Amino acid sequence: CNVENAAYSGSICAERTAIVKAVSSGHRKFKAIAITSNLPPNDLCAPCGNCRQFLVEFGKDLIVILATNNNDDYKQFTLDELLPYSFGPKNISDYNKSMTKSSSSK
Secondary structure, eight states: OOOOOSOOTTOOOHHHHHHHHHHHTTOOOOSEEEEOOSSSTTOOOOOOHHHHHHHHTTOTTOEEEEEOSSTTOEEEEEHHHHSTTOOOHHHHHHHHHHHHHHHHTO
8 A cells, every 4th residue: 555645755855864964074063954945936945744853853943044035034943942852862872871870879
């Protein structure tokens, strides 16, 4: 049975491509990413769920700028606003710290 949905797991979006290219060039700390598309004027193109989760790996405080084809129109969000309750490196670090504390108290 083929069930189609919007989770494009087999594709690589521009957001992830840009970050991977930057990381492969030695950059790992990002302040912002700008996203635009050729959608009709005034339509925003937000990152998909896979890209949002991928971007979380580089910091929940990352600024995401969503621009329209109208050069003067954009919206700005933190990644945390676009993906609240995400799971990322801090969760793993916090878990590891709690495991270290619990094993040292035995």
